[in-house]
Amino acid sequence: MLEAKNIDFNYKEKRIFNNLNIILESKIPIGLVGSNGSGKSTLLRLLCGILSPQNGEIFLYGKKINFNNVNSLLYLKKHVGYIFQNPENQIVGVTVEEDIAFGLENLGLDRNEIKKRINWALNVTDLIGLEKKDPNTLSGGQKQRLAIASMIAMQPDFILMDEPTTMLDPEGREEIYKVIKNLINIGKTIIIASHHAKDLRFVEKIIALDSGKIMFYDQRKKFYNWSENKRFNVEIPFENIVKKYTGKSLKELERNICL
Numbered sequence: 001m002l003e004a005k006n007i008d009f010n011y012k013e014k015r016i017f018n019n020l021n022i023i024l025e026s027k028i029p030i031g032l033v034g035s036n037g038s039g040k041s042t043l044l045r046l047l048c049g050i051l052s053p054q055n056g057e058i059f060l061y062g063k064k065i066n067f068n069n070v071n072s073l074l075y076l077k078k079h080v081g082y083i084f085q086n087p088e089n090q091i092v093g094v095t096v097e098e099d100i101a102f103g104l105e106n107l108g109l110d111r112n113e114i115k116k117r118i119n120w121a122l123n124v125t126d127l128i129g130l131e132k133k134d135p136n137t138l139s140g141g142q143k144q145r146l147a148i149a150s151m152i153a154m155q156p157d158f159i160l161m162d163e164p165t166t167m168l169d170p171e172g173r174e175e176i177y178k179v180i181k182n183l184i185n186i187g188k189t190i191i192i193a194s195h196h197a198k199d200l201r202f203v204e205k206i207i208a209l210d211s212g213k214i215m216f217y218d219q220r221k222k223f224y225n226w227s228e229n230k231r232f233n234v235e236i237p238f239e240n241i242v243k244k245y246t247g248k249s250l251k252e253l254e255r256n257i258c259l
Ligand SMILES: Nc1ncnc2c1ncn2[C@@H]1O[C@H](COP(=O)(O)OP(=O)(O)OP(=O)(O)O)[C@@H](O)[C@H]1O
Pocket: 011, 014, 016, 034, 035, 036, 037, 038, 039, 040, 041, 042, 043
């Protein structure tokens, strides 16, 4: 369980969160939505220790994180990974496998363990065969998958994704969906900030932020009814629109057309 308690956060004089409280349960995939500037990236960055709050605490599995203590921060970073919107911000290696090895070498792991983890991460992200490639020559989807591979090689339990498909074409997006499914299947806890209905179809719950306040935190199925006539800058899934205007599910309609 990852928890933010009584969090105050501001960038200089700009207040973003005022006494924010949130609990993320293990193995429940969550979508984080909200209009531009509502605080999604800031929240994710606080939860993984990239930013530290001016007031309040972050707890991981009940253990309070001390932002002034390197070991405490390392404990948070070991278990909570963050994927930037733009994979270019995350790629440091000269080859795909060197990029994945980078964080592992910093952890001081032995060569065998590093090799094992690289292979595992390449498998989960479907990058086998591209080990020796220069990351600069990869497609957008492959770069984003490499950023994910390098992060999951560190074996975090929570994976925070900040609009991971925004910079990708439809093909690249589909590649990321496959990886997200793999990650959920192997028991990782995914938190995905996004405006895209397709990105959110894997999540069980949705958190909706408005100006730094949590307006909704419940099952995804309830979100689209609740958010009708509200401004959350989130796409409505096609099947919801069909149901609203025809009273039938997409499957029912497809069956009728086939008959
Ligand atoms: N480093 C920074 N310094 C000052 N203000 C910042 C900084 N980063 C973000 N902000 C401001 O904080 C507010 C919240 O930003 P944040 O990026 O968390 O929102 P968001 O919901 O992720 O937005 P988007 O959907 O556009 O990515 C915005 O008004 C933004 O301009």
